[in-house]
Amino acid sequence: xxxxxxxxxxxxxxxQRTQSNVLAMFPQPQIQEFKEAFTMIDQNRDGFIDVEDLxxxxxxxxxxxxxxxxxxxxxxxxxxxxxxSFLTLFGEKLHGTDPESTIxxxxxxxxADNAGELPEEYVKDLLMNMGDNFTPDEIKQTWKEAPISGxxxxxxxxxxxxxxxxxxxx
Numbered sequence: 001x002x003x004x005x006x007x008x009x010x011x012x013x014x015x016q017r018t019q020s021n022v023l024a025m026f027p028q029p030q031i032q033e034f035k036e037a038f039t040m041i042d043q044n045r046d047g048f049i050d051v052e053d054l055x056x057x058x059x060x061x062x063x064x065x066x067x068x069x070x071x072x073x074x075x076x077x078x079x080x081x082x083x084x085s086f087l088t089l090f091g092e093k094l095h096g097t098d099p100e101s102t103i104x105x106x107x108x109x110x111x112a113d114n115a116g117e118l119p120e121e122y123v124k125d126l127l128m129n130m131g132d133n134f135t136p137d138e139i140k141q142t143w144k145e146a147p148i149s150g151x152x153x154x155x156x157x158x159x160x161x162x163x164x165x166x167x168x169x170x
Contacts, residue, residue, distance in 0.1 A: 023087070025087070031087070034090060038083050043056040049074070049081040050074060078101070099163075104155070117155065118153050119151060119152060123153045145158075
């Protein structure tokens, strides 16, 4: 299902499609409600929400939005805002997970060499002793999914796994 980035008519690049578990985050009736909301916002019906769509929807409500605010809204998505990205953003907001870039930045803070890898024991120590401390059972469960090889955690791939993104392009 993964495909390369595609140029749209206006030269803007489309978001790369990736396999995702975003549909599992919501019951089918709620997904249908999100689809209806997405369709209402996508004023030009091109399958993507952009600044112009947001401007049009605000105008239809009798409001004049600040262009800077609209830009910030669109930039919350990692690429062009298609329906899957729209659902993912709502999933993150409603289910309390941080965006991929935030999780990656957190790992990078502890990676002085910027190698994309950290020692397994170091990550385990961080998880058990900093912030919301993990229990040994939570560590065991987390390690079932973690890409660990030779005592080293590939945190870039691990971040993709956490967010349900495509791990092939890491």
